[in-house]
Amino acid sequence: MPGMFVVDREWLASHFEGSTVSETWRDDIFERSLVPLLTTAEIHADNDVYEDPAFKDAFETIPNRCSDTALALYMSLKGFHENLSKTTVKSIRSAFKKMWELLDGDTYRGKWHFNEAKQHWEGNPA
Incomplete structure (x- = not known):
């Protein structure tokens, strides 16, 4: 399982090789429906996630504000663009869910929500 997370983190890091994500990648998301888990409104609202410095760390052991969106994008890429099986995509989600569940009690x-009183994210982004 640790090897899988390295590949996932490399995918996130690849979005930061340039200053921004390419328009081709964004077009792929919209035109090829790589993100059926999100509504069109959510995609537009989260479109700036690629500009968010926290996005590249979304798959670290401590989840951040971009973790849920990054995971949805990644699972969609694997399932719809790379044609991995539904079982494989569910396994990816399960692995992340388990990793995050085992942290910090x-x-x-x-x-998954932002706790205003504690000023941090909590819950499970998966």
């Missing part, structure tokens, strides 16, 4: 379990 119950902090990364349950519904």
